[in-house]
Amino acid sequence: MTKGVKLLIGIVVLIFSVAVVFAVMGLKKSESTWVEIVQNNKVIYKLDLSEEKDRTFRIEYPDGGWNDVQIRDGHICISDADCPDHTCIKTGELRSENIPIVCLPHKLVIRFSDEGAGK
Amino acid sequence: MRAQKIARLALLTALALIIFIIELRIDIIPIPGAKLGLANIITVYAVYKYSVKETAMIVFARVLLGVIFGGNISAIIYSMAGAVFCLTGMLLVKRIVPLKYIWLSSIIGAILHNTGQIIVAVIVMRSLAVLSVYPFLIITGCVAGAFTGLCAQFLIRRNLPEKENKN
Numbered sequence: 053m054t055k056g057v058k059l060l061i062g063i064v065v066l067i068f069s070v071a072v073v074f075a076v077m078g079l080k081k082s083e084s085t086w087v088e089i090v091q092n093n094k095v096i097y098k099l100d101l102s103e104e105k106d107r108t109f110r111i112e113y114p115d116g117g118w119n120d121v122q123i124r125d126g127h128i129c130i131s132d133a134d135c136p137d138h139t140c141i142k143t144g145e146l147r148s149e150n151i152p153i154v155c156l157p158h159k160l161v162i163r164f165s166d167e168g169a170g171k
Numbered sequence: 172m173r174a175q176k177i178a179r180l181a182l183l184t185a186l187a188l189i190i191f192i193i194e195l196r197i198d199i200i201p202i203p204g205a206k207l208g209l210a211n212i213i214t215v216y217a218v219y220k221y222s223v224k225e226t227a228m229i230v231f232a233r234v235l236l237g238v239i240f241g242g243n244i245s246a247i248i249y250s251m252a253g254a255v256f257c258l259t260g261m262l263l264v265k266r267i268v269p270l271k272y273i274w275l276s277s278i279i280g281a282i283l284h285n286t287g288q289i290i291v292a293v294i295v296m297r298s299l300a301v302l303s304v305y306p307f308l309i310i311t312g313c314v315a316g317a318f319t320g321l322c323a324q325f326l327i328r329r330n331l332p333e334k335e336n337k338n
Binding site: 053054056057060061064067068070071072073074075078090093136137151152154156157159161 | 241242243245246249264267268269272275278279282292295296297298301303304305306307309310313
């Protein structure tokens with residue numbers, strides 16, 4: 053095992069442990085009940101999940117395409133979409149502050165927001 | 172470039188493409204962007220077995236065709252960024268990492284692949300929100316990279332008949 057290999061293994065281990073630390077931190081549940089839906093970097097919806105009724109609504113993307121956002125029992129998720137990868141659907145319900153629901157093809161992000169919490 | 176070489180590179184590209192397309196159907200990890208990256212077995216193999224130019228040809232042909240066959244043209248910018256980062260990194264790392272530690276350069280390639288995709292995602296979405304997935308991508312990338320690296324290592328150890336074809 054040469055010096056270079058040892059060094060690289062060290063770097064990889066370091067990156068991996070840092071990532072684990074951040075990932076564990078990212079898994080903590082959000083205390084906020086406010087979520088914002090951001091499309092193309094503009095906030096288009098701001099919702100208080102604790103007060104929302106169960107419903108499903110569709111967000112259209114200007115260039116064609118849509119995402120169906122579902123709110124149920126105070127949880128929000130994307131239930132259906134016509135994007136090619138369906139990553140946004142597989143992400144499931146929004147749970148953590150640090151893991152937003154992202155639909156890259158439609159430039160859509162659903163995430164918890166703190167700003168609305170005080171209102 | 173001799174016809175035999177071209178055929179060999181084309182075969183590898185086709186193999187990588189097939190693996191890539193099959194893999195599209197079996198994504199089970201619910202993290203956006205996380206993949207097994209099985210097609211990179213071919214990339215790692217090529218990095219150690221062929222020249223820089225030849226490897227680059229295989230990888231870019233695979234990415235281009237993969238995007239067309241996968242039916243997700245908009246993903247090309249992510250795939251390309253990932254491929255460029257991964258390839259550059261692995262070609263550099265190859266100089267210090269011997270054949271015995273292919274899994275290591277594969278892991279580094281995987282980390283760089285995810286880094287490239289995240290950077291492009293940040294630029295495209297003009298938002299840092301996607302950064303939060305980054306740690307998860309690193310973790311899955313390390314595991315997947317080690318796996319594909321070991322696959323490539325076993326492949327190379329088999330020493331597929333390269334020399335007996337000397338005409």
